[in-house]
Amino acid sequence: MKSISAFLFVLFLPLLVACQEPNVDSKISKSTQRIVKKIEKVNELMGSAVYYGGIRPKQYDNFSQLRKTANKKELILLTSHKNAVVRCYAFWALSYDNTAKLFPIILDHLNDDELVSTQFGCTGSQEKVGDFFISIATPHHVDLNSAKLSEKEFKELDSILIYKKNNLQAKSRAIERIETTNSHYKKIKNLFIEDKDQSALVKLAKYNKEEDVELILNNKVDYDSDENGFFHTYKAISHFPHPKFLPLLEVNLKKTLDNSHFSNEWSQLYRAIASYKNEKTRILLEVPFTQVEHKSIRKYHLNFVFAALNEFKSTYYDELLWKLWKEEKRISPNIYNYLNNIDSERAFVLTKETLKEPNNISILDYGYDEFESSLSLSEIMLDLILQKEKEFGYQLIHDNIKKSNVHNFPLYANKAAELRRQMFIQPLLDILHKEWNAHIYLAATKALIKYGRKDINQKIIEAKSINPKLTQDWGGEAFDKLLKEHRIK
Incomplete structure (x- = not known):
């Protein structure tokens, strides 16, 4: 050593x-x-x-x-x-x-x-x-x-x-x-056998040794519930997808379907299933789409499935990914690029559908080592639309200025400021006339100021007499500061 x-x-x-x-x-x-x-x-x-x-x-x-x-x-x-x-x-x-x-x-x-x-x-x-x-x-x-x-x-x-x-x-x-080297194997195995060290079990699985299959299969941490205690067992299986583990995964998956509360162990259960990358596991991964008893819990199953497929991509799972995007409104930067490379035309159609309803999509990255913001992917999608179908993109910005929530609005306000089309002015002014959320009306104000037009600046000032929220609390102070910084009186 x-x-x-x-x-x-x-x-x-x-x-x-x-x-x-x-x-x-x-x-x-x-x-x-x-x-x-x-x-x-x-x-x-x-x-x-x-x-x-x-x-x-x-x-x-x-x-x-x-x-x-x-x-x-x-x-x-x-x-x-x-x-x-x-x-x-x-x-x-x-x-x-x-x-x-x-x-x-x-x-x-x-x-x-x-x-x-x-x-x-x-x-x-x-x-x-x-x-x-x-x-x-x-x-x-x-x-x-x-x-x-x-x-x-x-x-x-x-x-x-x-x-x-x-x-x-x-x-x-x-x-x-x-490092997973032969020199450390004996010590890692002893840590698990003597101390029941769960991290050692996961490391042991990475050696993919037949002699360790029973150790992994019989591992369970004591819990009040029979369904729990498999977190590290599942994690180990994801590194060593041996056929002998599949019956355990199938049985335990079925036990989750009537639960009224979700468990974080499910994240590792679905990872373990997805690691096999075969027809049998594709069928198992489809189970939560239709067989979860409680609708409120179904979303957690699907999020964990999505996370697993984000990590373990396979042609066996491609249609599941398309389904998660189209029907379940789940997509990530990683999966978006993957599907776009498989079928760019199909991805473009879904891209347009996705941004038509900007508040209904879950743009997530459940990768275990990284996270990418939803805004970056929305912007990639919007830029692609503007590149391929410009007029559709302009109309999309116009419509989404009206209906985006506080998380999505900055993208469309910023894009409006960048493009400065006449058609964006009125929906932005409408925001100033009625919006109560300071984050939204301040973003709209910044976009309108970017036009650099006196007539628009005058309408910004007039909005103060229409919407009292523009003069209240921290948002009102920030609004006045914006006008002062740009010498709008």
Whole structure:
């Protein structure tokens, strides 16, 4: 193993749990101690903008002050403080010092399992201290301005997490990342057999070994419901679509059809089914179109089917994709390009139908590693229509200015501003006369201003006396600011 030196090193490190350094406070300055006490009092790990309002919490100010006040030696000591939140903030602050060696400190905390309450954005959660240390030092993760582990250190850490006993969540991610080589096979298998590590099962499946079929087939995490506990089993099957797994998938699919609540396990169930890419699984993937008992739950089945087909494309599934687009109003940038390459004329007909009802389509990308916005695909569709059937495209913009919701309206307003056709002016003015949603009427105002015509500007001013919403709240202030910026009086 390449990282054997680091592995042997960490074996002889003293295990770190909370309170390794009971006398830390005696070794730091009074000014730093005061900040530490403030952090302890709040006792929550918080980012710079929290809750739905995105406010900056006082705890983040405490962290900022810690960064300014504490020196490198103090921060290293504080990573062993009795309080878990202090340990986390100290490591985070230390990561801003490019001369600090973060790797040995992380290794020291592989058994630091104390949970801290966290609040980043509007999401509150709990995280183990050791996991937080690793997340801070992971490249392209959390704080992009802080120092990160080198590529060599990160690979060594992954190996250590796998080969050394620990209970961190980072271990699962390390198992996912580690190369599927023969040298790791025995360890991965032992992690599953001895610890029932579900990430190890998924990795094991990637070896596609016949001897592991029964292990995968018999895997189930204990749940109150007989239908649940297969999440990682399904995930493993998607990497190893062996014929012996198909009966399990078929039976479990049938069990979902009368459920009144959806389960996230279904996402992996449909992925597992789709991974086979054959006629039998095509038939199974058609089941939720007609056999789901509750209409309100049907949409979740179809979303999960769509997600699976987004990932596992096959000629067996092409007609399902056309059906999902035409009849179920589901499309993604990925699938749109795929279908357009198969049959551009058929795709163009559906493109026109899709944009005629802009608010009724679900433009989604359920790929597991990426997400593309619905607006970008709508714009691609609209540009294609304008290129191939210009007059139809102009009429479409005219009509959709009138009926688009707040999510879709900016596209048509912006396109109207770009093209500046006479036929778009009146529907945009109609928006100013009656619309209450500031996001919509401000977009319409910007589009009209782009025409650069005095007669239109005068009508914008007159709209204030017709629609009182143009003078109220933040929207009214933004409306006046727009007029002032463009010297419209």
